[in-house]
Amino acid sequence: xxxxxxxxxxxxxxxxxxxxxxxxxxxxxxxxxxxxxxxxxxxxxxxxxxxxxxxxxxxxxxxxxxxxxxxxxxxxxxxxxxxxxxxxxxxxxxxxxxxxxxxxxxxxxxxxxxxxxxxxxxxxxxxxxxxxxxxxxxxxxxxxxxxxxxxxxxxxxxxxxxxxxxxxxxxxxxxxxxxxxxxxxxxxxxxxxxxxxxxxxxxxxxxxxxxxxxxxxxxxxxxxxxxxxxxxxxxxxxxxxxxxxxxxxxxxxxxxxxxxxxxxxxxxxxxxxxxxxxxxxxx
Amino acid sequence: xxxxxxxxxxxxxxxxxxxxxxxxxxxxxxxxxxxxxxxxxxxxxxxxxxxxxxxxxxxxxxxxxxxxxxxxxxxxxxxxxxxxxxxxxxxxxxxxxxxxxxxxxxxxxxxxxxxxxxxxxxxxxxxxxxxxxxxxxxxxxxxxxxxxxxxxxxxxxxxxxxxxxxxxxxxxxxxxxxxxxxxxxxxxxxxxxxxxxxxxxxxxxxxxxxxxxxxxxxxxxxxxxxxxxxxxxxxxxxxxxxxxxx
Numbered sequence: 433x434x435x436x437x438x439x440x441x442x443x444x445x446x447x448x449x450x451x452x453x454x455x456x457x458x459x460x461x462x463x464x465x466x467x468x469x470x471x472x473x474x475x476x477x478x479x480x481x482x483x484x485x486x487x488x489x490x491x492x493x494x495x496x497x498x499x500x501x502x503x504x505x506x507x508x509x510x511x512x513x514x515x516x517x518x519x520x521x522x523x524x525x526x527x528x529x530x531x532x533x534x535x536x537x538x539x540x541x542x543x544x545x546x547x548x549x550x551x552x553x554x555x556x557x558x559x560x561x562x563x564x565x566x567x568x569x570x571x572x573x574x575x576x577x578x579x580x581x582x583x584x585x586x587x588x589x590x591x592x593x594x595x596x597x598x599x600x601x602x603x604x605x606x607x608x609x610x611x612x613x614x615x616x617x618x619x620x621x622x623x624x625x626x627x628x629x630x631x632x633x634x635x636x637x638x639x640x641x642x643x644x645x646x647x648x649x650x651x652x653x654x655x656x657x658x659x660x661x662x663x664x665x666x667x668x669x670x671x672x673x674x675x676x677x678x679x680x681x682x683x684x685x686x687x688x689x690x691x692x693x694x695x696x697x698x699x700x701x702x703x704x705x706x707x708x709x710x711x712x713x714x715x
Numbered sequence: 716x717x718x719x720x721x722x723x724x725x726x727x728x729x730x731x732x733x734x735x736x737x738x739x740x741x742x743x744x745x746x747x748x749x750x751x752x753x754x755x756x757x758x759x760x761x762x763x764x765x766x767x768x769x770x771x772x773x774x775x776x777x778x779x780x781x782x783x784x785x786x787x788x789x790x791x792x793x794x795x796x797x798x799x800x801x802x803x804x805x806x807x808x809x810x811x812x813x814x815x816x817x818x819x820x821x822x823x824x825x826x827x828x829x830x831x832x833x834x835x836x837x838x839x840x841x842x843x844x845x846x847x848x849x850x851x852x853x854x855x856x857x858x859x860x861x862x863x864x865x866x867x868x869x870x871x872x873x874x875x876x877x878x879x880x881x882x883x884x885x886x887x888x889x890x891x892x893x894x895x896x897x898x899x900x901x902x903x904x905x906x907x908x909x910x911x912x913x914x915x916x917x918x919x920x921x922x923x924x925x926x927x928x929x930x931x932x933x934x935x936x937x938x939x940x941x942x943x944x945x946x947x948x949x950x951x952x953x954x955x956x957x958x959x960x961x
C-alpha cells in the first residue's frame with residue numbers, strides 16, 4: 433500500500449492526529465471548532481497580559497488611535513481647510529482609525545504568529561490555524577473594548593446616531609474574515625521567507641493611505657475612486673461609520689468587501705493547508 | 716493479538732528533509748509543488764510501516780539522526796508525513812520537547828493551566844489535578860514565580876508532571892528520563908510504570924538498554940530512516956548491538 437501522498441494536494445492528505453482529524457477544507461474548520469477551548473485559553477491569556485498586567489493596559493490599547501486621530505484632526509482642520517470626510521471630523525477619524533488599528537495590529541501579529549510561537553507550535557498538537565485565529569480574535573476583542581471611546585466622542589461632538597449603528601456587527605464579521613484570510617496566507621510564508629515580515633510592515637504603511645481612513649472613497653477624484661473602491665476595507669469602514677454619518681454606505685463597496693474577504697479566506701486557508709507540513713519541518 | 720484495532724497505524728510513512736539550504740524559493744513552492752526528490756534532500760524516515768495495539772509498550776532504538784525523534788513527532792501530530800499515512804485513533808500525551816510549551820514570562824501556575832489546556836485537559840480536570848502536579852514536581856514555593864527564573868531541572872520536572880498527568884491512552888517519551896536528579900528520575904520511572912500498568916500504550920525512545928528492557932516488550936529499530944527490525948525488545952537490542960559492534 434504505497435499511497436503517494438505527495439502527488440495529491442496537501443489539503444486532501446490524510447493525517448489523523450489525536451482528536452483533530454482533518455481532511456480537506458471542510459474538516460479543517462471542524463477540527464478548529466473542536467479545539468475552540470485552546471483558542472479561548474490563548475485569547476484569554478493575551479487579554480490578561482494586555483489588561484491585567486499593567487494598570488494602564490486599557491489606555492494603551494486606545495492611546496495610539498486616539499493620538500493619531502488628534503494629529504489628523506489638527507492637520508486637516510487647523511492647518512489645512514478640510515474638504516474630505518464628514519462633520520464631526522474627529523468622529524469620522526476615530527470610526528476609521530479604530531478598525532484600522534485592529535487590521536494593522538492583527539495582520540502584523542498574524543504574519544509572525546507561527547514564527548513567534550515556534551516552540552509551542554512544535555510541541556502541541558492543536559490545529560495550526562489556532563495560532564492565527566488567536567491573534568485575529570485577541571485584536572478583535574481589543575477593538576470591541578475600544579468602541580466606548582468612539583461612542584464617547586460621538587456624544588461629546590453631538591454626532592447624529594441612528595439604527596445603522598447596528599451595521600458595526602457585519603463590519604466586525606467582515607473584518608475578522610478578511611484578517612483571518614490574510615493571516616493564514618502570511619503566517620506560513622513568513623516562516624519560509626523571513627524578509628516577508630518587513631515587506632508586510634511597509635505594505636501596511638502604504639495601505640493606510642490607500643484605505644479610506646482619513647478620507648472617504650467619495651472624496652477621491654475620478655478615475656482613482658475606482659481603485660479605492662476595490663479596497664476591501666472601504667466597505668468595512670463605511671459600515672463602521674454608518675451609525676453616525678447617514679448615507680455614507682455605498683452598498684457596492686460593501687458587496688466588494690464581502691466577496692474579497694471570503695475570497696481572501698479561501699485563498700489564505702488553501703495556502704496555509706498546502707504549506708503546513710513544510711512549515712512544521714522548518715520551524 | 717489481531718483482535719483489537721490498532722491505536723496507531725503507520726503506513727509507508729516518509730518524511731523528507733532538506734540538507735543545507737534552509738528555505739526553498741517561493742518559485743519552487745508555487746510552480747513545482749512538492750513532488751519528487753531534488754538534490755540535497757534526504758528521507759529522514761522512509762517507508763516505515765507498523766501497527767500498535769492498545770497497551771503495547773514499544774521501545775525505539777537507533778543511532779542519533781536515524782529518524783527516532785521524527786517518528787515520535789509524526790505520532791504526536793506535530794509533524795506531517797510527506798508520504799504515506801499515520802493514523803492515530805486515540806489521544807497522545809507527548810513527553811517530547813516537553814518544556815517547549817512553557818512560556819517564560821508567565822508564572823508557573825499560569826503555565827500549568829496553559830500547557831494542560833493546550834493538550835486538551837478541561838478546566839475542571841486541571842483544577843482537580845493541580846495539587847497532584849505541584850506535589851509531583853516538588854515546586855510548591857515557586858507557583859507564582861515566572862517560569863524563566865526556574866532552574867532547568869525544575870522546568871523539566873514541571874513539564875513532566877503536567878504532561879504525564881494527561882489522561883491520554885498513548886504516551887510518547889523521548890529521552891526526557893536522561894534529565895533530572897536521581898530521586899526525580901526514580902519518580903518518573905514509577906509514574907511510567909504506573910501508566911503502563913494501567914494499560915496505556917507507551918512509545919519510548921532511549922539510548923539506555925536498561926530503560927528499554929525495563930519498560931518495553933516490543934522494539935523498533937530504525938537505521939537510515941528505515942525500519943529494519945520490529946520484534947521482541949531483547950531481539951531488537953541484540954541486533955542493534957551487533958550492528959553497532961561492527
